[in-house]
Amino acid sequence: MTDTAPTGPGPTRAGRPRSAQSRSAVLRATAELMREGGLRAMTTDLIAARSGVSKATIYKWWPNKYAVAVDAFLSAMDTASGAPDTGSAATDFRIAVRGITEFYAGPDGRTFAQLIGEAQSDPAVAAELREHLMATRREVGRGIFDRGVARGELRPDIDREIAVDLVFGPVMYRLLATNAPLDVATADAIVEAALRGLALP
Amino acid sequence: MTDTAPTGPGPTRAGRPRSAQSRSAVLRATAELMREGGLRAMTTDLIAARSGVSKATIYKWWPNKYAVAVDAFLSAMDTASGAPDTGSAATDFRIAVRGITEFYAGPDGRTFAQLIGEAQSDPAVAAELREHLMATRREVGRGIFDRGVARGELRPDIDREIAVDLVFGPVMYRLLATNAPLDVATADAIVEAALRGLALP
Amino acid sequence: MTDTAPTGPGPTRAGRPRSAQSRSAVLRATAELMREGGLRAMTTDLIAARSGVSKATIYKWWPNKYAVAVDAFLSAMDTASGAPDTGSAATDFRIAVRGITEFYAGPDGRTFAQLIGEAQSDPAVAAELREHLMATRREVGRGIFDRGVARGELRPDIDREIAVDLVFGPVMYRLLATNAPLDVATADAIVEAALRGLALP
């Protein structure tokens, strides 16, 4: 979303280079504000005031405040959650879903939910989240599924995308549409149900 | 949400009665505006202008514009989708999920998604949707599950709530977080996967 | 400039009537700010803050801050300076020019000069000042001249507009383009020179 590297022709552009400090100050302030009062309470003026970066500069690098929010959110996330690969698809799924559940229940869970909410009205936010968050997670899910199939643990006749939906969908459903608890027990129960199925053999 | 019957002391209150026509005009205008431009484009002034009902009257009967939106949305929905009861849990689930899928893919799907989005920042909207939409649907899902268990088709050792999450969660996940297709085939695939499970026996 | 009387069809318009208090509060605050710091220091936010009237309301009734300034200036001026008519054109001119001189040298002189300055770049301000200030003054000047001609005191072969320019022009010239003093002696000297002419008979 941000022109992280607008280096056009040569390796170094003429003129004063973009201040990396400004960028990080903006992202830090934004992340703080979102944690404190949510997406709505995060106004551009507040970001400017807290970060010490002027509004003009903010609007130079981000098209609007939601773009800043997404950027701040993604930067703040420890994206290095990694893909579990224990040799058991069941265990891998359990680890992955537990991780997501913990994240949702943690301090950034509400922020994430609000960004997903904003995405329903803002295609740019939607695309950004899809590309930088959902894509990564789904890729992890697909990897677990594929390895499980290869090892003979999982059914090969199920569409990979459907499989991923089945495991991850219920967690997001709880986050966004119910006020049901999001804890480890729930995570495990979802994974087990998804693996074994609802029907009796 | 609306004080449909604020009849306080007696059966008939003194003074001019509330205009039922105003109420329906507001809801109709709101539904139209949401379909045309989404939740964001629906401003209170526009509702007032299109419905011919003054802003003061709108704010007299609804606490804010999102309450109007939820009300309009629920009124416009054909709530009479009913609970399928064919004697087969698989068929019942398939009918239910197909219904939801069609609704999501239809003209009011985006409106619904945006309301869910708004709910992430607005507890009142969230409560309203949960009580008047999710509750109904989940009740249907629970019924199907319970009957399936009673008939010996479904596993009795799975939590009912988890079961409902497993069937309905993936659909909402697709609606809100991916741009994956929402069609009949997807609906059936989800139901089948949920019933049979991902794991090989 | 302001729609002072937007009374359309009937004697009373529908809806909440415009607050006369808001209007006067805005004009008062604006006049104060102009006196305190000049036209430049007078910002819309300051007017709003000091008057207690919101920016939106200000922009509803005036197209921009300069329109407010002109309105405030004209309202604050005691327009009832009246037209002198002593029976002597010389005396009348002396009274008129003294009045203008005093005004220019007074607390609102700088404000007036800055408005004239603004008018050079803003046709709307220019028109407003011309119509509501210059027109009145010139009319007074023309009256004095005409009566003087009728009484046989002044030359009938001089264009009235030129005559008015000759008496009033030098005063404004001093105000706007020199830092020469603006006092009673100057006023009288200008009038005397204009009446007698520079040339020897």
Next chain:
Amino acid sequence: MTDTAPTGPGPTRAGRPRSAQSRSAVLRATAELMREGGLRAMTTDLIAARSGVSKATIYKWWPNKYAVAVDAFLSAMDTASGAPDTGSAATDFRIAVRGITEFYAGPDGRTFAQLIGEAQSDPAVAAELREHLMATRREVGRGIFDRGVARGELRPDIDREIAVDLVFGPVMYRLLATNAPLDVATADAIVEAALRGLALP
């Protein structure tokens, strides 16, 4: 206003010498911009873009954009209008006022008016214009008056400054405060009225 000769210690300063070309490019671009869109449309960024001189350089040599404007305006003016000295004060005044009138009515007349306007809020601009424009013109006027007095054409008992105000004031008054025409006939009428006076002998 500009440090035209910042020759410090020796005849040749160390470092890269100031580019005379930059200076003229800035002034030319500024004059063009003022003619095209007036003083308001002339922004520092536009001057930099059109002249090829960086903003930093501009601000190094001029304190602000109005100083550039004044400088550009004075440079662009054909200051070589000279002082008429025909042997007749009436003719000399007529020539001088015609010259001023033509200038005001010409392409730079609006620019001049806007600078005078800016001067009402900016003492530096005011001083610059007074010293470099008004002073010269008034000196010409004083010369004509003094020679006329010496030749016995003009009254010796009138203050020289008042005399100059009487001749030049009406022209500027028309430029700044009315939309009356500025043509040769007007110029001549003003001079004649100023010389003969309004009063009958």
Next chain:
DNA sequence: GAATAAACGAGACGGTACGTCTCGTCTTATG
């Protein structure tokens, strides 16, 4: 049939955030 009570349309209003603009300063790399 008047008096009372409440709903209603019209629209002005205060508040708040938005995103844009220009000014004048600064920080690089280049000549």
Next chain:
DNA sequence: CATAAGACGAGACGTACCGTCTCGTTTATTC
């Protein structure tokens, strides 16, 4: 070291929408 390029902080601008308010009008029940 002067410059071109251009990022930056400051802060005013004018707009949009929200939800409240103040009118006068309309429509019912109550006395």
